[in-house]
Amino acid sequence: MPAAHPTPPPPQLPPPNAPAAAIIAPHSETSSLLRKAHSQGWNCITVSLPPHALPLTLAQDPPTIDTAQSLTHKSMRRTAKALRAHGIRAVIPGSPLSIALALSDQLAQELHLPGNDPETSQLRCDRGAQAAALTQAGVVAPRSLRTTNLSDALxxxxxCRLPAYVIAPASTAASGxxxxxxxxxxxxxxWRQLRRTAHxxxxxxxxxxxEALPGPQYILHSITSPDEDRPRHTITEIWSSQTRTIPLGRPVAQGELIARTLSxxxxxxxxxxxxxxGALRSRIVCAPGQGPTLLSARVHPAHSLRHTTAPPADAARCSFRTRTQRHTCRTDRPPLELFAGGLR
Structure with a gap:
């Protein structure tokens, strides 16, 4: 009879004085990332939403997160006070839902940490808002309509009289x-099938x-870092994907012409x-005669911690200006690397 494999010991938690990050509205897939982050010396604190604030599917089957430190969000003042007491150095969206509710952005603002403007959170979690903003800015986008009414859609x-259309939830928190x-x-x-499911x-x-746009599709992962004058956008990975339903295809080398065009x-x-x-996952189609066109962009739980850093408490402060406010960041930050399958 073969010998049984010993159960691996649970990961050791970092010391109490280790840099701390708050993971907002975590997804169940966040657990593996938290364990790896702990092993690298991070204290991770999860901020979960109360059941009444969750969509029905999550309220009935809430994610189980393996972390020793967690709290439930009840009000912005109380949550910010609790995180401040833990010495939080980074606020990380744990799921697209945290962006849809603007919770991550609001907490980063309350704690004077790098983040995005809560007033524009919808731009980063809503397909309709994204297409409208791109069109208004003169950037290529699919023709689309965001509505709750089937008559308006028809x-x-x-x-438009287009050959084909795509129907999808407006929120990018729902994929597939x-x-x-x-x-x-x-x-x-x-429409009738998706209306209840989306809710x-x-x-x-x-x-x-x-409009349904033909052509090869690509997944782009990006990291944006604050800077004095304007944010720095870095495209970290590009993957080819011929359809919306199959797994990611081959990686696209940054030196390829299509990679430069997409970037x-x-x-x-x-x-x-x-x-x-922060990090964003964008799906882009290269439509014949139109070029790269955004289909959707959202936070991806598997990439939420990419390059997030935890500055030492005594690090020097530096400031940078967003479009609407001034945040505070810190220098001398050790990077926390993450690849497509998790932290490393």
Whole structure:
């Protein structure tokens, strides 16, 4: 009889005086990242939402997060006070839901830590808002309509007279739900199927109908760092993906022509979406005759901690200005690296 494999010991928690990061509205997949972060000397504190603030699907089956330190968000003042007492040095979105509720951005602002403007959070979590902002800024975007009303969607489709449409939840917190439709009957069927699902998965009732664009699709991961004059956008990974439903395809080398074209467009997108700090996952299609076009952009739990740093408490302060406010950051930051499968 083969010998049983011993159970690995639980990961050691860092000392109490280790740098601390707050993980906001964590997803169940966040657990593996937290364990690795602990092993690298981080104190991670999760901030969970109360059941009444969660979409129905999450309220019925809340994520189980393996961390010794956690708190439940009840009010901005109380949560910020609790995190301040822990000496938090970074606020990290644990899921797209934390952006949809603007909670991560508001807490970063309250704690005077790098983050994005809470007034523009919708730009980073809503397909309809993203397409509208890009169009207004003169950046290529799909024609789309964001609405809760099926009659409005059908009326818009009649005006556009496009070969095909994509129906999806407006919130990017829900992925893998998009449906392609060509006729009024197909649009209506997809709309009725997605309306309830979107509400249960995201808490919102808005859907988006947009033109279906042919062409290869790509996933871009980006990191934005604050700077004195303007944020620095770095495209860290590009993956090819021929459809919305298959796993990521091959990695695209940064030196390839398509990578340079996608990166140039993605930086324009990040500026329009007013990304000042943090990680974003963008899905872009290269449509014939149109070029790179954003389909959606969102925080991805597996990349939330990419390059996030925990500055020492006595590090020198430096300041940088966002579009609407002044934050405070610190220098001499040891990087926390993460690759597509987790922390390293």
């Amino acid at each position: 009326r818009w489709a009649h005006l 739900l998009a449906r392609t439709a060509r006729t009024d009957e197909e649009i209506s069927r997809a 249960h998965r995201t808490g919102g009732r808005n859907l988006v109908i947009q 140039r467009y993605a930086r324009q997108v990040l500026d329009v979406l007013e990304v000042e700090a």
